[in-house]
Amino acid sequence: MSTILGENSYGKSENRVVRIVREGPTHHIKDLTVSIALSGDMDEVHYSGSNAGVLPTDTAKNTVYAFAKEHGIDSAEQFGMRLARHFVTSQPVLRRARVQIEEHAWERVGTTGPTRHSFVRSGRETRVCRIGYDGADWEIVSGLQDLSALNSTDSEFRGYVKDAYTTLEETSDRILATEISARWRYRWSRDGEPAPDWDRAYERARTNILGAFAGTYSRSLQQTLYAMGSHVIERSGGEVDEIRLSLPNKHHFLVDLTPFGLTNDHEVYLAADRPYGLIEATVLRAGAPARIPADLLRPR
Amino acid sequence: MSTILGENSYGKSENRVVRIVREGPTHHIKDLTVSIALSGDMDEVHYSGSNAGVLPTDTAKNTVYAFAKEHGIDSAEQFGMRLARHFVTSQPVLRRARVQIEEHAWERVGTTGPTRHSFVRSGRETRVCRIGYDGADWEIVSGLQDLSALNSTDSEFRGYVKDAYTTLEETSDRILATEISARWRYRWSRDGEPAPDWDRAYERARTNILGAFAGTYSRSLQQTLYAMGSHVIERSGGEVDEIRLSLPNKHHFLVDLTPFGLTNDHEVYLAADRPYGLIEATVLRAGAPARIPADLLRPR
Amino acid sequence: MSTILGENSYGKSENRVVRIVREGPTHHIKDLTVSIALSGDMDEVHYSGSNAGVLPTDTAKNTVYAFAKEHGIDSAEQFGMRLARHFVTSQPVLRRARVQIEEHAWERVGTTGPTRHSFVRSGRETRVCRIGYDGADWEIVSGLQDLSALNSTDSEFRGYVKDAYTTLEETSDRILATEISARWRYRWSRDGEPAPDWDRAYERARTNILGAFAGTYSRSLQQTLYAMGSHVIERSGGEVDEIRLSLPNKHHFLVDLTPFGLTNDHEVYLAADRPYGLIEATVLRAGAPARIPADLLRPR
Amino acid sequence: MSTILGENSYGKSENRVVRIVREGPTHHIKDLTVSIALSGDMDEVHYSGSNAGVLPTDTAKNTVYAFAKEHGIDSAEQFGMRLARHFVTSQPVLRRARVQIEEHAWERVGTTGPTRHSFVRSGRETRVCRIGYDGADWEIVSGLQDLSALNSTDSEFRGYVKDAYTTLEETSDRILATEISARWRYRWSRDGEPAPDWDRAYERARTNILGAFAGTYSRSLQQTLYAMGSHVIERSGGEVDEIRLSLPNKHHFLVDLTPFGLTNDHEVYLAADRPYGLIEATVLRAGAPARIPADLLRPR
DSSP states (O other), rough: EEEEEEEEEEEEEEEEEEEEETTTEEEEEEEEEEEEEEESSOOOHHTOOOOOOOOHHHHHHHHHHHHHHHOOOOOOHHHHHHHHHHHHOOOTTTTEEEEEEEEEEEOOOOOSSOOEEEEEOOOOOEEEEEEEESSOEEEEEEEEEEEEEEESBBBBBBBOOOOOOOOOOOOOOOOOEEEEEEEEEEEESSSSSSOOOOHHHHHHHHHHHHHHHHOOOBSSHHHHHHHHHHHHHHTTTTTTTEEEEEEEEOOOOEEOOGGGGGOSSSSSEOOOOEEEEEEEEEEETTOOOOOOTTOOOOOO | EEEEEEEEEEEEEEEEEEEEEEEETTTEEEEEEEEEEEEEHHHHHHHTTTTTTOOOOHHHHHHHHHHHHHOOOOOOOOOHHHOOOOOOHTTTTEEEEEEEEOOOOEEEEEOOOHHHHHHEOOOEEEEEEEEOOOOOOOEEEEEEHHHHHHHHBBOBOOOOOOTTOOOOOSSSSOOEEEEEEEEEEEESSSSSOOOOHHHHHHHHHHHHHHHHHHHHHHHSSSHHHHHHHHHHHHHTTTEEEEEEEEEEEEEEOOOOGGGGGGGSSSSSSEESSSSSEEEEEHHHHHTOOOOOOOOOOOOO | OOEEEEEEEEEEEEEEEEEEEEEEEEEHHHHHHEEEEEESSOOOHHHHHTTTTTHHHHHHHHHHHHHHHOOOOOOOHHHHHHHHHHHHHHHTTTTEEEEEEEEEEEEOOOOSSSSSSSSOOOOOEEEEEEEEESOOOOEEEEEEEEEEEESSSSSSSSSOOOTTTTTOOOOOOOOEEEEEEEEEEOOOSSSOOOOOHHHHHHHHHHHHHHHHHHHBBSSHHHHHHHHHHHHHHHHTTTTTEEEEEEEEEOOEOOOOOOGGOOSSSEEEEEEOOEEEEEEEEEETTTTTOOSSOTTTTTOO | OOOEEEEEEEEEEOOEEEEEEETTTEEEEEEEEEEEEEEEHHHHHHOOOTEEEEEEOHHHHHHHHHHHHHHHSSSSHHHHHHHHHHHHHOOOOOOEEEEEEEEOOEEOOSSSSSOBEEEOOOOSSSEEEEEOOOOSSSEEEEEEEEEEEEEEEBBBBOOOOOTOOOOOOOOOOOOOEEEEEEEEEEESSOOOOOOOOOOHHHHHHHHHHHHHHHHBBBSSSHHHHHHHHHHHHHHTTTOEEEEEEEEEEEEEEEOOOOTTTOOOOOOOOEEOOOOEEEEEEEEEEEEOOOSSTTTTTOOO
8 A cells, every 4th residue: 555544533513502501580601613523543434434433423413412411511611521531431443532612602681671581692702722632631722713903002113124125114103903813722631630710711811812912012013922922821820831823913004195185193094904914923831842733723 | 779777886895994093092993994886977987988977986995094084083974974975066977975884893902001092893793884865865874784692582483374395393482593684774864954973873773672682572583673673763762764674593403312311401502504594674664765775784 | 553564574595405316327416505585464473473474484495495306406597486486376475485596506527437426516606596476477687696707908997087086097908807796687577478598598698798898998897897788688689688787896906016126017916805996787678677676786 | 931932933924916928919817815924033023022033024025026027927836936935045034934825716718809818717626835945845735725526426324333322324325525625745845856847736636636536436535535635646646745635524414305295315405504524634655754734724
């Protein structure tokens, strides 16, 4: 055989599950998109098509809905861990499971009456996580996707390299706008050790990312990125070891209004779509390994 | 000539303009996508290609940015009116202008320091308006797009017609979820008459729509739609004459868990994408004309 | 009652149906997205929520699949007509039906063996139609969506109006690029009269649109639009009475390479996304009524 | 310092460049979206914001357009290589460049006259490549994105594992449909060695992928994936060492028509959107290293 099978996985992607919990007239809602990817001893199904070791992806889907009932959904991370553990421990042929979840947030609509079962979709960013399990170690990567942020000043871009193709003029005052995609990896990896409070850890990371964005006088988007990443790690109470950020530089060009006899004193900008700058980097706790793949997160 | 020109317009669509106002350390932001469509005596450019009566669409774009500087952006409606008036009154060949605007909302990021120039994109729905002007009368249609709302109970669907192709079972308790698109037309149409406060009117309409959604025990999505529409008109202080709503019925199917020995007591739902029900209707103040085109709003 | 119900419809949108016909080892495929909108005496369901006159949208969905089996799918238009007739004639409360269909084209993958059951999705544009029926008259509007076309020369833009906001320079040679959306209305409206061959009529219209695009030396995109529309009507064998076109002007800007000591002789262009020009018009056979709504087609 | 910088890159993404070549009345077109990512000694800009070693992303954009003029665009791969070599060899601080290109295909519109400058966008899949260069070695990964393919028979799914959550019934005849995303890595990596003909190699890989799809009697999508991958490598004339494929299983469910007294003999299917199966794997020439990241390609 001149070719061989390399890294592979299979599963069911984008299972849309909504879980309602009724507490008298007050309802609670969890709304997730769950994707399951399973790996193990899968040579045979690739080489001959034999499904003797294949648990159907349809079964993975059923398990998502059954577990939502049997165990409820506390956090996305805990729900994903429960699923990952199930697949790896219940089928000998399955050695590794990866569960990716997007959480769609809802907030309550204020009503005057006693019932509380009405919601509107909140926020614009999506909370995500990716759970990896191999029967021994866990890898919990949480994050957020597409959080648009903008500073209307306190950003400059100067002192850069000029070559024969450089026409950009330096600026000491620009809009800095981006759509933040971030993934951070928790140090926790073993059953028995105390695990983070996933919801609180998410809120803390989000707050630190936005705090660094708002609080940094930015000489470059790289500097802002590093500030975001180091804040998340340093203020995680030791829980986060690594973070990767992908920051498109959503250019806002100061419009030249002089043809119309007008002065544009940092007031009117054109928000451009493409091309965009793209700044991507990993920030690590000193001594921690780099495990988040560079290609995991991207602007859409 | 065996063919003739019918209704036509031309212009520049999706001009992305951001306007910053600095009030000491506190900045304010308006972020709009502005589309201009112009009509008038345009036979010649269609028949022969002569541009003698054509103001370039590039000029329409320039005007958007210049006006953002010269006049600022109060509300989307006022900015659109200023543009529409300019085109119709400054070029004899232009008889009608239509300005459509999407407003992208930002909210402040809390910081501890004195500066206030950091923002995150807020909410999920988009506020929109469409300004029509013919030199005499105004037609102001405002609205919102893609506001996701969900009731986890107080919705039923029973007592409907059954034919040979009906398999649906009646239900007295279901999730009712939709993505609300709405456009309402203001009665105001003439300079000199007192105009609404556009921002306050928008907030009031949005509140009334969500209030009707949350407050209606729903026997059908049509009933909920009519409640939304009539609330907006009746509680508009006489300002709104007409509203059109397009409500996809985002089906949430109760998952059958009996194969797994589990009872699903309105707890676990599958959120489906396609197909979806689609309920569309206009609600009118008694005696008011219907002017919002049925095809203006659609789910994407 | 201070508010009343205006125009309204309900139905099931985006039913995805694939129909396979086996002719020995040769298979044929039809792949449609079908949307049903029904209207009639629907006051009660809006005012009180009573579903006594409501055929469920779920039944509309079932009917699509059952009819694909019972009657097969010849053309999208014929399939849509069959569905529209069924709803209007089988339920007294339903007075009008509107069926919108998108057809997804597949072409065969060449194989060496005898079997012919492999396909790849072809083309980029989508063929669409919209069938209206009120129990007496038909309105058949067919069209295409998002057909990207580009001329690399034989387009100019000169002799236009200049005002205080005009900075655009005239050009005698530019790229003209657009994404064509078109809807044409057939004259045929009555059972008993000979109907067009829908597939052949579609191909003819598409050919005429592209022929006019390629064959017109363009002084304005309006001129090209009118050429497209008049060709479709005039070369339809009397079958088409009206056509509406929506043509975004997908700007391709000649890049200024002089800072790099290079001359750009209509060789290198930047393809821009937003803003874009938007040219929309209806072309009519002289004497024919205008019935295609202006808001029916739009760039996405 | 408790945190440190890990893997990082910066650049300009999605530069839209169109290059026209005029050969008398016959024009040729290349339409690319080019993304540049640069890496090197970038600690300082992240830690302090100093741009002393940063070539602006705006300069990367300018270089794309200037090179399109200076050197023309032969294939996407050659154009990307030229750019990558430039950045790495002209700026000491830059050690590695990665250039990703999407190519948008156009085909000629047939005209009767002598001019040949009219085009329509062809096909649905996008040809892509990713060029990596570190000053010594090249890594050329080419591929295709979103090629929809469907077999209407010769696919079964049987003999799989059943557990307590399995409800799927076995089938010996189903539709197999997918949207193929593939990336293959060429063995070539050194200047001086004879390089592939990139256009011919692309066509050959595409043909082999579709040939394997159409020619495989499929017991599982994994089997079909492996056949695709091994065909590409084995029939590459030794040029391809590795391929990664991501195949969503686009489920087509046989509709149950028995409630309507109809038998559905593999004729009418519902094409589902979500969830979908997802089969991903790398196929390697025996002995070759695995270098294509697992997260590089995904369905959208």
